[in-house]
Amino acid sequence: MRIVDVNEFYSPTGGGVRTYCDRKMAILAEMGHELIVVAPGSEDRVEERAGGGSIVYVRSPRMPFDANYGLFWDEAAIHAVLDRYDPDVIENCSPWRAAWFVLDWRGRAIRSFFMHNDNMEAYPKRWLGRVASPERIEHAFAWYDRYTDRFLRRYDTVVTNGPATTARMLARGVRVDATMTLGIERRYFSPTLRNEALRVALLDQCGLPPSAHLLLGIGRHHAEKRWPLVIDAVLRAGATLPVGLVILGQGLDTKSLERHIGDSPHIRLFRPVYDRERLAEIMASVDAFIHGNDTETFGLVGYEALACGAPLIVPDAGGMAALAGQAYAETYRGGDGRDCADAILRFFARDPTKVRNAAIDAAAKVRSDVDHATLLVDHYAQVIAAKGCQSDASVQRERR
Structure with a gap:
């Protein structure tokens, strides 16, 4: 055919x-x-x-x-x-x-x-x-x-x-x-790729110690991705907990996102990672994958992150919502930055070992x-x- x-x-x-x-x-x-x-x-x-x-x-x-x-x-x-x-x-x-x-x-x-x-x-x-x-x-x-x-x-x-x-x-x-x-391409994505040294290095890039929390966002810099909402939520949650955010992507809104982040050392923008093995290692090494877009229809990158054993913090609408199992995810009202910040705090108040193990169990079931x-x-x-x-x-x- x-x-x-x-x-x-x-x-x-x-x-x-x-x-x-x-x-x-x-x-x-x-x-x-x-x-x-x-x-x-x-x-x-x-x-x-x-x-x-x-x-x-x-x-x-x-x-x-x-x-x-x-x-x-x-x-x-x-x-x-x-x-x-x-x-x-x-x-x-x-x-x-x-x-x-x-x-x-x-x-x-x-x-x-x-x-x-x-x-x-x-x-x-x-x-x-x-x-x-x-x-x-x-x-x-x-x-x-x-x-x-x-x-x-x-x-x-x-x-x-x-x-x-x-x-x-x-x-x-x-x-x-x-x-x-x-x-997803299952051969690249696995929880076994978790690298604690990489996690520590990424937190260091965010100006934070190994004991801090590390979030990962992935996607082009475009309004529909709602990165300002995610950034504001991380800054708000960061007033209570030490939280770092790494965003992999680029696009039309890169300059405006840099201005939005301002002088915060705890949020970093990095260029996209096209090497699938390296990307999977990063996904497996963070504490959670966070997403802002509540309008997309599927959310392939979220499925890849879950297949690496990364728990999720995602909107309650859109393609990601269907992926968010209660045992390994927190959801927030789509478009609501305050609720996203609350979801971050709720997530890190949970037992990290139980949440991670639940995500690892779910990883095996990703199509x-x-x-x-x-x-x-x-x-x-x-x-x-x-x-x-x-x-x-x-x-x-x-x-x-």
Whole structure:
């Protein structure tokens, strides 16, 4: 099976979608399938992957508020890529022009809309949440769900990345055909990677002794990640307990976050860590993973942290909330910095050995990305069979 993912959310500088796509590409190649990601780029180029698959960058304008991402604008260029690869399946996750480009291509492939995000939660509800109730916001932006329905009804299947997304979509009357819960690359992430010397070194970077508490946050510096909320919560909790925070990431808001931190020595911003083994060692060595985004649909990085045995301090809404077991996590009201600070204090008032052991037990149950890819391919095969659109060329590829 050849899958072409027309993906506006794939960025060469990182992010959860890139992590997901790169890993899925390798898994599908091992399974005898092929994934080609079509992504916006600053120039037209193809990046072949040694294990199989490729990234096809199509020259596209940058996003006005985040230059790490782009917007597809040239329909002919997208159609030319699809003509070249003649896929069995086209995936798309963007609700804008790309959604229609995929539908208007005249090839034989089935069309799959893969929901990686929820724009209603990420934008209107976040922007207007202080002045209007969620119900009023949804009523005011019901036009967006009607717009979404217009293109989704033409897709052959609509899948989500997990139960949180499915629940939100169905509650708003948006079509969902299958829930394909994501998984992580289990081989890198393990509680056995805990390194006390690394923990002490990170606390030292925060100007704190080994007896202090160490929190880790990971994600790009963007408003939807709510890093100012997390920073304020750590500063508030730090007035009572010695708490250090390390944030791995970069982005449009880096300078403003540096100003927000001010002269506090206990909160440090570090660049993203792309080496998976090093990242997993850091995750396994902290006292807890903390997260601010209550609108994202899954939260892959939280699953990776838990797989390393890191307990969690996360919002009570969004993809992370589904992960937060009571034995190893504390939750707080999404968007509420004071409650986040209280959650930090509650967390460190608990027995650290019991909490850590509970997180280690939960680590073994985190789903693998191989399981996810297997189920997704099986789903696509069923849709193809039902539609009867598998070509002779596809059959020959699978036989090889």
